[in-house]
Amino acid sequence: MKIEVLRIGQRLVRDDRVTTHVALVSRAFGASKILMQEVNPEIKKTISDVNRTWGSTFEVEIIDNWRKVLKSKKNSFKIVHLTMYGENIDSVVDKIRQEEQVLIVIGAEKVPCEAYDLADYNVAVGNQPHSEISALAVLLDRVLQGRQFLKKQENAQKEIVPTKRGKKVLDKTID
């Protein structure tokens, strides 16, 4: 399954850390790309540093107009919009799992009606306010059923060896 994430809206500097978390979650939970507008361009460097150290070819694309992107992606992707007002995740997760290409839309602020209308699925990860970061993570975890964590990243310089206490890290740059 090919997964991309589109983030709508951005409260500029105020949301910088949140933006980084959203990108890192997209990468670690199996998406291949995140598309965002009005972000600090530093985010591209942050993610490319993470890719270099921990592997993967995850991309950050900075866009001008989310509406255009959403409309053009709609031809080939199923649109999954995360909103606390949507259908329960339990009712739709099996259907989403069958899709070949999914664009997940998340809002950093109040999301315009158009996003609801363009979506194939408006999905609620619970009907209580929390965070687009947690909603994205739980959706991907439920859709991919944990397989996202088993994948070995290619071209990683470092790899963690899971351990009960402390830190074990393989340095793969040493032969």
Added chain:
Amino acid sequence: MKIEVLRIGQRLVRDDRVTTHVALVSRAFGASKILMQEVNPEIKKTISDVNRTWGSTFEVEIIDNWRKVLKSKKNSFKIVHLTMYGENIDSVVDKIRQEEQVLIVIGAEKVPCEAYDLADYNVAVGNQPHSEISALAVLLDRVLQGRQFLKKQENAQKEIVPTKRGKKVLDKTID
């Protein structure tokens, strides 16, 4: 199961939005309390506003010294420390599910060794960097198996009716 969350470290203003997200996730995913140090006291007001509108008696406790708190809680709670270096969540989730009282420890920055040593479980939600917000959400979703989203909040002024498109909200202050 009684669940509390302890957040260690805080990059002050820089992390304000992230702190709010952590508290909202703790509340929406079934914890009864979050304990944090060095946060903007505004967070208490934000959460009490959310409690009033959407229900629940979730608490924010501002603490002085996380080490003291962790040591004293260790008498009655099992300590689950979330870290990308820990054991895979798949290996420990069944055991955690059997516990009666769990304190989940998350770090906003580099976490001192003591936290690893005091933990009963050092748990990795994947071995890639992402976010304490997503790690907390996925841990609680896996432990509670989605039941956290089915619970009706008491004393809510508003309640969402899940819907395929748009927003349906019951105003429970109107008889």
